[in-house]
Structure formats: C-alpha cells, structure tokens
Amino acid sequence: MTNATNGTQPHSLGLAIEHLRARWGEIVAFGALLVVLGVAALCFTLPSTVATVTLNGVFFLVAGVAEIGVGAHAKSWARFFLWIIGGAIYLAAGVVCIINPTFAKFALTLALGAGLIAAAAVRAYLAFHLPSGNARAMVLLAAAVTFLLGLVIVVHWPTDSHYVLGILLGVDLLFHGIGWATFGIGLRPRR
Numbered sequence: 001m002t003n004a005t006n007g008t009q010p011h012s013l014g015l016a017i018e019h020l021r022a023r024w025g026e027i028v029a030f031g032a033l034l035v036v037l038g039v040a041a042l043c044f045t046l047p048s049t050v051a052t053v054t055l056n057g058v059f060f061l062v063a064g065v066a067e068i069g070v071g072a073h074a075k076s077w078a079r080f081f082l083w084i085i086g087g088a089i090y091l092a093a094g095v096v097c098i099i100n101p102t103f104a105k106f107a108l109t110l111a112l113g114a115g116l117i118a119a120a121a122v123r124a125y126l127a128f129h130l131p132s133g134n135a136r137a138m139v140l141l142a143a144a145v146t147f148l149l150g151l152v153i154v155v156h157w158p159t160d161s162h163y164v165l166g167i168l169l170g171v172d173l174l175f176h177g178i179g180w181a182t183f184g185i186g187l188r189p190r191r
Contacts, residue, residue: 027184034177041170048166057097064090116150
C-alpha cells in the first residue's frame, strides 16, 4: 500500500524486518565482530582502559564545543557565562583525557564508582515508591547490585583504575555483540 501524497510506502515494523532478513548474515557477522572485540578488550584491559579514556576525552571535547556554541547564543550574560564555564570544563576534561589518559583513568574510575553508588541510592528510594511485590523487589535487587559494584570500585580505587573501564568496555561489547548475533540469527529465513 502506497501513500497517496508522496508515493512512498507507510512505515511498518514488519516491513522493516523483512528488509533486514536479506542481510541477516551481515548482522550476525557484525555481532561476531563485536564479540571478538569484547573478548580482546577483556584480554587486554589496560589498553582498553586507555582507549576508553581517550574516546571519552573526544566526547568531552565535542560536548565542550557544543556548550560554548549554545552559550554564544544565550540571551543573558548570566546564562552566557554559565554555558561558557560548563563548556570550558568539558574542554579541559577532554584535553586531560587525551593528553594524560593515565591520570584521567583514576578520576574517571572514581567518578564511575561514586556515580554507581549514587544511582543505587536513587533506585532504592524510587523502589520504595512502587507497590509491594515483584516490581519493587527487582528494583531493590538492581539497586543492591549497582551499590555493590560501585562500592567494590571505590574500595579498590586507585588500584582497579588500571582495568575497570577496560573490563566494562569488554563486557559491553561482548553482550552487545551477542545481542546483534542473536538478532541476526533470528532473522535467518526458515526453510
């Protein structure tokens, strides 16, 4: 069925999946590549950590330039300075991550651990606003796991700074790859 106004077919999830079926092998190959990269990141955690920190530095630089750009269009001096200061902080963090990833990995690992502990506290607080039952229990379990992970990172800091970010990158790539490969296999035409 085509759209009368522009001659195109309407968007449909089923139609999109049918288009992907022809590329199931490419999707599986992409997933396999991510699995291999995840295993490599887990085997070589220190270089993976440095790569993660450096990539974060690039992201900080982009965010800093964007914040300064937004600040340049601010309508008041107070907002202008807040945006510029925020952008400058991002730029400084990006430069530190790129120029000295060894130092930056310590700061980012500590921030990650503290952030996980804070996220766990928020999850636990929100869980108690849910009705009693399985939903509350699952959110509390997620909060406990997040808290324990953050606590382990903070307690073992700075020693764990050499490998934590690399391990997280490896685990993320590994499971992301498994997800893509599974999706691709599911798209394979049935005989």
